[in-house]
Amino acid sequence: MRKLFQEDLLNLGDQLADIAVLVAEAMDKAYRSFETADVQLAEEVIAADQRIDAKQVDLDEKAIELLALQGPVAADLRLVVGALRMSTSLERMGDLARHIAQLTRLRYPDTVSPTALVTVYREMAEKCHSIAKKLVELLVTRQLDLVDEIVALNEQIDELHAGVFITIAKPDWDASPASTADATLASRFFERFGDHGVSVAHKVQYLVTGEWETKPTA
């Protein structure tokens, strides 16, 4: 029984990694749709989010079943509870990628991004995509140096996010108010995506080391 349970715990980790793969793909496609006003790609991201949601439900049911049938304690219990929390964060990251795609669809055939912010968003999106890919690697390998890399990427996203507001407040900002609102939301979506990524990374770290790295809340 004990052996089976350890296998179940490893399966939870694999399920989390599977979700993270889909999240990384969602962010990559969402951003490409956003930059190029590719409404078909946007629709793909929006539809694919249901798969992420379904996988989260599966994982959560599996975790609750483990709690019920195995009554884990100590580190194993923390791992199952941690998996429940990580799945929530990953699901939310999928939602945020979908929100980016929804902005694409809303403004089609126009592009969402004002010209002044195209490169900023591209950088934010690349860093978001990179965070999601590193989460996959972290969940599979438990190489904790990836946590610091994810934290660093998120700090860069936060700086870019702050920069968006500076750009918007500049005298030469000439986008329409509606476009300014879209630009604000898009930046916020990238920023939240990064925060959730850090949250997942810190949970993996905690489960591996038993030490909680406190993170200032966003």
Added chain:
Amino acid sequence: MRKLFQEDLLNLGDQLADIAVLVAEAMDKAYRSFETADVQLAEEVIAADQRIDAKQVDLDEKAIELLALQGPVAADLRLVVGALRMSTSLERMGDLARHIAQLTRLRYPDTVSPTALVTVYREMAEKCHSIAKKLVELLVTRQLDLVDEIVALNEQIDELHAGVFITIAKPDWDASPASTADATLASRFFERFGDHGVSVAHKVQYLVTGEWETKPTA
């Protein structure tokens, strides 16, 4: 032992209600600070958010202890897992109230809200406050008609949120781009607060009835 456990479960409900009381208070004060540019009140909300965070950590530790010591199954297990999830949503609602207060502080001594949106934000904030107060009542009384009331309030918030973007896109919108960005974020914070409120309400409903009311994700 069995009796003690039922008492522990009731205590979890009380702890959730305690957090919801603080969240309701935070939203009320955050909005008053936002409308009147009362930076002192805003600072109070920002500082008080740490109490919400600490109470969430307490509740989560208690819930994990229950899982470890009592190995609950079936409905009791769902209740403990549900409590963990509700605490996450409530903590997030506290964060969103704090974000409103942070906007107040950022723009002080100016008010954040463009004149055209003062009444809209007031309505959104009142509905958010009302949702949080109804959550307290729901957690204490388990009167499920409150769930529908919370869902209805959230729909009204969503409509007001959509209205903000219509207002911003109108030709007579004359707020500065920075103010447009603030206005967008504020509206988003209220909207997310309502969504989390519905999420908590649906979890209470599920725990009472055993039937999951699916909710389209935001």
